[in-house]
Amino acid sequence: MSGMTGAPTGQTRKQRILDQIIQQLSRDLELLLSAARTAHEASIHEDNVPENKYDTMGLEASYVAQGQANRGQEIRQAVQEYRFLTLHPFDDDSPIRLTALVTLRAGDDGTAKNVFIGPREGGLKVMDQGEEVMVITPASPLGRSLIGRQQGDCIETGSGAGIREYEIVQVG
Template sequence: MHRLIIERLTHDLSVLSHAAKAAHEAAIHEENIPDNKYDTLSLEASYVAQGQANRAQELKHALQTYRHLALHSFGEADTIRLTALVTLQDEEGTSKTFFIGPQEGGLKLHVDGEEILVITAASPLGSQLIGKSVGDEVEVGDTRYEIVDLC
């Protein structure tokens, strides 16, 4: 899981860096020099470039954090904390798996045909899971889930 997150962040950073560079070049290209005060193409491109550069910085920080992240081993008797892979099951038997990471909550990964969602300890679900064990329950909206696996 850890390796997949690093690979995904590295890929996303590469794509975003190229996009930011292209947006920056569009912002400063001579064809985009405004003809009048209503011509905002260059200004808009500079906003896009700045937004992409900001997101690239966030990704660089997240990538560095994940590269230095100490992974923990978990058994079924342990409590949930950072780097746990947690599987929840609802009353109908539907399972969902989450990785509790330090950043990049919302990142979706696919492992062996299963979707795994990265959440942070600060997220509503993450804060409910921290300190719980296999067999405990959490509530998400109107749905009650049982913690069925921890690794």
């Protein structure tokens, strides 16, 4: 957790996490665009010219290529959004909002979890000095539970048997 002695805190840590998010998304984009090119080439390759109306190999490859191109555009937009993201400072009394780095402690087993509230790409995980940080968005269930809360608050997320309780240990 970032509150430990010698651990990085504040804007420096968040900038490092932001840089890692951008790097990871950029790598994902490169891989996806390469896969899209391969799928496009497969869709137009002479071996995939339909021999009859039931031969859909080329059509299927073109659908895959289009889906990958669409996802590539989404990642490209996310990279731009993160590049221009302003990291907001937080103190003990600041309500949680976009760009907060939040450390949560699970009520059932005491495990710690670090989340960065970003505009897109919820679920993306990056490592910061041996600690996993997961990106969540304000629209996610956990994000909705955190927005507007403060350090020291407790939240619940999930439903039924899947309800989890967390204490907000730190907001940076």
